Amino acid sequence: MSGAAERHRDHRGIALIVASALFMQNLDSAVLATALPSMARDLNEDPARLGAAITSYLVALTVFIPFSAWIADRFGAKRVFMMAIATFVVASVLCGRSQGLGELVLFRIFQGMGGAMMVPVGRLLLLRGVAKKDMLSAMAWLTMPALLGPVTGPPLGGVLTDLFSWRAVFWINVPIGIIGLGLVAWKIPHVEPTKPGPPDLVGLALTGSALALVMFGLETVGRHVVPGWMSWLGLLAGLATGALAVRHCRSVKRPALDLSLFSIATFRDPAVAGSMFRTGAGAVPFLIPVMLQIGFGMSAAQSGFVSFATALGAFAMKPLVRPLLKRTGFRATLVANGVIAALGVAALALVGPGWPSFAIFVLLALGGLARSLQFTALNTLAFADVPHERMSAATALYGTVQQLTPALGVVLATATLEVSQQLSGRADLLPVDFSRGFLVAGLVVLLSVPLHMRLARDAGAEVSGHQG
The missing domain is CATH 4.10.860 (DNA Excision Repair, Uvrb; Chain A)
Known part of the structure; x- marks a missing residue:
């Protein structure tokens, strides 16, 4: 077998194993969103305040990700990756035993510390050894299995919540984490520590x-x-x-954060314009299950089986990303698809209690297609022109920006709901409040499009293969 083929095989295997960690993290976020209304009732909290259980985790991710690059270089990426998975699993058990919102937020912060090391260090294990021409393929292998988390999360979270309690949505991480640890120890080669100097x-x-x-x-x-x-x-x-x-x-x-990376145009655009997109899109996973359960009166299981359509659409898009980008290039894809994605988010404002579940399912799946294409294009373009020796700093900085925006998305969603309630002079959430939330989120997504238009027409061509 040739050296190139050997490297390709190794990259694919490592991508799939690293994706097991992404699967666990994405599953955790998806099942938690579905279980939020049940958690609110059990803990005697307002559903909007339970957004703190999501944002506390995302903030912890953002705060500790900058440290991940130095720790991975100092102690070895494989060792740190395994430690991160173990931390995430232990924190998940503690979250499942929480007796109040304060405890839950504290343990979610602990869980976020594990996630902060898990995802960027796992991505670093992959990107440090992949050639530019193979990067799009490697990122596809990395993200496709991870999408199983959002696909299975909403229905699984609904079933676990209805059959047992919301606590079970955290305990599901235990077997997944143990399997992931075994695969990392068995298949991923040892990475020698370096001497990065003092942090x-x-x-x-x-x-x-x-x-x-x-x-x-x-x-x-x-x-x-x-x-x-x-x-x-x-x-x-x-x-x-x-x-x-x-x-x-x-x-x-x-x-701690190498801001000089923003001088690379293909890194700056996914970091800055991509943040606008991720903030608006990040409001959707929070709004949908709360709308279906609080606004429309669905059970957690019913809500889960409808809302998982978003991730199902995203999963269906993945095989199409490479040929689309090769045909149109990054710039044209991000501009045109950004408009489509914004319309897909805003269209959710039309959904009402009288809509059949199948119609909601189809609308969510179509929106998932557009958002998946945008996410994959952004995440690949960000590293298209980053030199290999700066990849560690790039994964830390981009990871920090990337994880902050979903938290801002949840804040955007909860703030819009509260403002809508206050303007209407009521204490209860109604369908009109969620409609306003989707319109605001769609507008924020749309604001990213003019920024993408500043990219060069051949941006990331070495990665996409576009010859335009």
């Missing part, structure tokens, strides 16, 4: 503090969870700390 502790502290403060402010403002002045103080302090973090990272030799 940028000041940069890590400033970056983590800024992200945590901003998310605290966004999550609590207008919710009457803490005094209003405290929320606004958190936002202002977070923005000020963020400015200090940017200034620091630009002035040191080995920063």
